[in-house]
Amino acid sequence: MLAAATSACSILPGMHVTGVGSIDGKDKAVVKNGSVTEYRAQLDNGEWIGYRVVEVSAQSLAQIRQETDAIWPPLPPEFEQITPDQVPPEYRIGPGDVVLIVVWDHPELSAPLGDRSDIVNAGRLVSADGTMFYPYIGEFKVAGMTVGELRAFIAQRISRVITSPQVDARVVAFRSQRVQVTGDVQSPGTVTLDDTPKGVLEAINERGGLGPAASRRRVLLTRGGVSYPLDLAGMLSGDRPVSNPRLIAGDIVHVPDNSNDLVFVLGETTEQKQIVLQQGKTTLTEALAQAGGLDKLRADDAGVLVFRRPFAQGLLPTIYTLDLDHPLGLMLAGELVLHPRDVVYVKATDFAKYNSVIGQLLPTISAVFQIDRLTQ
16 A cells, blocks of 8 residues: 655655555564554665554644654753843953943043044044953953953953043944854845844844745754754744744854655546645645646545655655545645655555556557558
């Protein structure tokens, strides 16, 4: 009834799904556990290959949902998450930032050039090596300081020439910490981090939002040379708790296009097509409806299959089976959420297969009949 390969099932329009007696020429072992049946074969090198067949039922649907949630691996604990009630950490000054320092009652120190209308030009640029010059102090290392630490440092150093100085300081231009936003966004480029925490969503929004062909399901965050897939659909829809990691300098946020968010509907449907999964959940029922439904004359309602590739190393490809000829099967199809690269296949009835064979033989039979008439 079912066909599978070592890693995935290859199906093309016009193919029939038929039974196999072995896997890659090896005798297969069958292990049944409730609604799950595993077919495994061991290669000469000791590696196990195979596939598993899951009969979709009310009982197995809960397990299928747990497997869906496990697609997104958890982020390492050092990734800080942004929450609405979060108190942002103090910003640490870096090279390229512009700092405005005010010493009350001493305008010659606050705005030595006399221009107070442009606070950026009135500020002091932190040099590439992280140092800054200030009168009565000279050049000193400011990179890595918070605004509070800088204020206390300047007040302590100039107190020898100014009695009880009142010093204020703040960053008026944030330039030192940047992240890169690439891929299918409206305006790819850099995002500068400031004293307000920014996560993946904020960075995408700052570059104009998602592009027309962008994936609405996943985004990649690269940090330290390692890429982490994130559940963008969960972030955007809010229908499940999904973290929005806080970005740090050097991060790369990449939004891929939707070419990997496809589901393929093949077999005996009104239209064989590929469907782009959007931000929300797409169920088997919705996919079949987009394909025009089952072919009334050829489709076997009891033979609807969903082929799913493994999402992690060491797992087996899975074939889900449903009987849409039964009312419960129709309800379950409305709950079975499809994954990117799933293949939905609707088998043909035996009668439809018989008609196909006859249709293929008729031209040959007619040609032979015509030749026989000419030779009489």
